[in-house]
Amino acid sequence: MYTQSEVLDFIQEEDVKFIRLAYFDVAGKQKNISIMPSELERAFREGIAFDASAVRGFEGPEKSDLFLFPDPSTLAIIPWRPMTGKVVRMFCDIQDSDGKPYSKDCRTLLKKSCKRLKDECGIELIIGTEIEFYLFCLDEKGKPTKEPFDTASYMDIAPEDHGENIRRDICFTLEQMGITPEASHHEEGPGQNEIDFMYSDALTAADNVATFKWIVNTKAASNGLYADFSPKPLAGEAGNGMHINLSYRLANGAKESGGDENLLPYILGGIYNYIEEITCFLNPVENSYIRLGSSKAPKYISWGKENRSAMIRLPASKSGTRLEVRSPDPMCNPYIAIALLINAAIEGIKNKITAPASTEENLFDNKIASKLNLRTLPQSLEEAKAIARKSDFVKSVLGEIEV
Template identity: 30%
Template sequence: MTDPLAATTPATLAERVKADGVEFLLATFVDMNGKPCAKLVPVQALDELEAGALGFAGFAAGAIGQVPSDPDLIAMPDPSSYTNLDFIRPGLALVHCDPYVDGEPWPYAPRVILKNLLAELDSEGITAMVGAEVEYFLLKKDADGTLVTADARDTSGRPCYDARGVTRMFGHLASISKAMNSLGWDNYANDHEDGAGQFEQNFKYSDALQTADRVVTLRYIISMLAEEADMTATFMPKPFTDRTGNGMHMHISLWKGDQALFPAEDDARGLGLSPLAYSFVSGVLEHAAGLSAFLAPTVNSYKRRGAVTTESGATWSPTTAGYGGNDRSHFIRVPDGNRIELRGGDGSANPYLAIATTLAAGFSGVRADADPGDPGKKGVPQPGAAALPPTLLHAVDALRADPVLIDALGLDGRVAEYYAGVKQDEFFRWHNTVTSWEVDNYLTAV
């Protein structure tokens, strides 16, 4: 997909900065947990940034495959990702960077991992288009530090699409919408989601890398503009026991030039999908357990997935790896023949890794000419659909047993093992923490 601003925006980073009157650039990348890392670069140092003079201590940045003795990560900017942020601070812009080490792209960097995967697809003439739904809560803290809904009147057990809740948050939602449209992202909807204090703001699908960049940028924009209004925006999968959690659903389609590869006029199953699309679905379903380590990558993710009920009466989080038609209870929903919706991701997912591993899984099915079997019926799981991992540790074990996903991350399995180790350590740090639940249940139990 072409950049909607390409016709009017200068092509080089220097020209874009000059045209927008930018004074500072956030040179940004994310670690494997999705944490945005950046340095604030004055435009006077743009030449140094583009020449590879901007170094980061990788171990300090986060989970990105380095130890303290390793050489610097060098942030190399991608001019196509330039984003003017003057609505946050006048004179501020952002550019996504690919970390390099010793002159080579760093194989543990999530953006590099996705670009490597997309290069393989490009060699076959295939483009992956992706849309992402970003859900979040707007919260404040009481005097005692308790998290509460930022809108004190937002107390309904079933507030989804409530016109009054949207109107009370009009200032925030409108500011995000205007920001997206000023950037050419085509915001088309802003709504109150299923939990009190929860919202979703949508932008048009694009190519896989651009969508991943935009998810990272949008999270930053939402967070910063929420802080301006003395609120906290959280993408945490399950911040409240009794409310629906934050998902990050992805809509995926494949193209060859101008030809869409998913739709088919004749589909005996009635979903409008081509044999290639069914094979892609089969690959995603086969690797769903290992994919969970990327789609639902935190301990908290499984509080959302395993929720029995919520105030609204639904969790919107699938527990089995099945597919079906226009039915939101499935891991993969097929709203029409043009795309599939992967509903297993949550708000903590790193978009680069989630997209890369999903595409790798899907293409393993395409290359094997696999078939997913008949879809599940409305409200009924697909027959034989496997249960998804109940905890992060189960997902890590599944990743370690999945050669397709291991290979997709590269470096002869070392990236996958590093990531699995990071997530295993995260699980055991949580597991070794004594919680109030344990005190309440065990303190005088015997």
């Protein structure tokens, strides 16, 4: 957690030659510009200008000047770059030409949501993610194929599991960049892998997801492979999910609005209540809706205790203060997805929204599920977007960001 002055000292003392300033478009794709160390002090003070009209979902050419301001707390050495003449990365906040936070900056949106949760509810959400991805072979021209790196299945070991060394390399690199992975293993699909993160505050969790995807893509390429985070890379095989685990704790310097009351039922109720309206942001591509409802991905709007077939699961634990949202996939913008979940939780807490009775049945069995009269998640991206466009809740959270 560096300050500006500490970063300036670090750059000088550690022989840093290039500084990558990273930010995100509204789809969550990472962008960056590299500056020299001599420009860093100006970047902290005045920002580094860029053309917003060239960034998806930002501004038109008539108002295209935006400015990147590095967040010193996100400083990390890029360990696969040379150690002589180091390269570092910092995430940035975006401001407009008037010096105001840019309304479509997803990191700013998430920070605003976290502040609202603290101010209005006296808590913060602690987030942990579980992210799945496939590893595919390249052809003789270096182009991705649909040939999986191995044919192993859930939690298999070497020699069937060919991804063991790559996952280890990814975990070591994460640690070098200040991120603590919790576990890694082979997943159900051929060539499919999963790496889980330790819990952290919401902004750090989103930053970690962005960094993780960058590292996985980089390490796959360096091993002559292609990493695929799409929700359904192979027909008939398991899809890639990004399960989001949430718990809460009292925010520093804040008084919990509910006193000693357990707020988890209201957090659950809020997310359950608004899930249809935010689905297009949790599942943002056409391929997402091929995944939902197949190969153990949720289809029905439901929750259950320890029930992995439900959309929201309350895992077995002594404290009983955690829930897992199982519908999102890795193509989502993690900043926007988590911001929407936080605001849904706020509405649940403030309005004491509770979900219907839990579902204990196996919803992967269509005969059983069809008898329960449960609503389904949107069945296509078009349907999900249509619901979001009509949502006053989505508009109140995202403002000028278009659905």
